[in-house]
Amino acid sequence: MSFLYTAGMLLNDLFDRDSDAKYRPDRPLPAGDVRLVEVMRAAIIMMAIGVGMIAGRGSAVTTLPWCGALVLAIVYYNWRHKRDPLGPLWMGICRGLVYCVAASAVASFVPTRVFIAAGAMTLYVVALTQIAKRLGPRAGVVVPRLIAGISLVDAAVVMATGGNVPLALIAVVCGVLTLGFQRVVPGT
Numbered sequence: 001m002s003f004l005y006t007a008g009m010l011l012n013d014l015f016d017r018d019s020d021a022k023y024r025p026d027r028p029l030p031a032g033d034v035r036l037v038e039v040m041r042a043a044i045i046m047m048a049i050g051v052g053m054i055a056g057r058g059s060a061v062t063t064l065p066w067c068g069a070l071v072l073a074i075v076y077y078n079w080r081h082k083r084d085p086l087g088p089l090w091m092g093i094c095r096g097l098v099y100c101v102a103a104s105a106v107a108s109f110v111p112t113r114v115f116i117a118a119g120a121m122t123l124y125v126v127a128l129t130q131i132a133k134r135l136g137p138r139a140g141v142v143v144p145r146l147i148a149g150i151s152l153v154d155a156a157v158v159m160a161t162g163g164n165v166p167l168a169l170i171a172v173v174c175g176v177l178t179l180g181f182q183r184v185v186p187g188t
Contacts, residue, residue: 001098003050004070008094010043011078019082047071057105066104070097088129089122095150096122099157117157124153144182151175 013020013029014036021030028034051067073094081087096118103114128146132139155171158164 001050001054001101003046003053004074007043007046007050008074008078010039010046011075012081014039014043015078016082047074054101054105059104059108062108062110063101063104066097066101066110070094070101073097088126088133091129092122092125095125113161117161120157121150121153124150144179148175148178148182151178 013027017027017029017036020027025031029036029039051064051071054067055063057063073090077087077090077094081090084090099114099118099121100110103110128143128149131146132143135142151171151174155168155175158168158171
């Protein structure tokens with residue numbers, strides 16, 4: 001998943017390069033720190049490695065369609081997010097599909113409870129994105145907490161689907177760590 005997530009971040013920079021050239025010329029592509037072809041190549045390689053690692057974990061028949069759906073959602077979101085009014089929904093779908101991909105890698109099918117959890121995560125990310133858009137410059141206080149809250153949603157999902165308490169506690173700790181790391185690395 002980390003490879004797919006990082007590939008998505010690279011694609012975001014790739015597709016936002018014209019906007020970044022105008023509004024954020026210090027970003028790596030507009031600043032000339034990295035070439036377009038290098039970013040594209042790295043994104044493709046990371047996507048391939050990510051899908052390969054996930055598909056190698058489970059049954060390709062079960063896992064590859066979910067990986068394909070996630071890759072398509074990541075590419076579509078990054079390509080259209082600034083022009084598509086449903087951009088926040090696509091971002092949420094990307095995050096929700098992570099649950100489906102993970103489930104498909106460890107089981108022969110994706111159970112209904114995973115779809116429910118994916119839906120809850122999708123709605124959370126949509127709400128987070130809408131709140132960030134509405135708050136604008138004031139989002140700097142609320143949004144980092146909402147981003148860390150993704151781990152709390154994960155913890156709630158673990159508990160609601162019969163997972164064990166230690167796993168849910170790990171998710172809570174990840175939320176706390178996210179808050180801490182946001183002081184060092186903004187946007188995490």
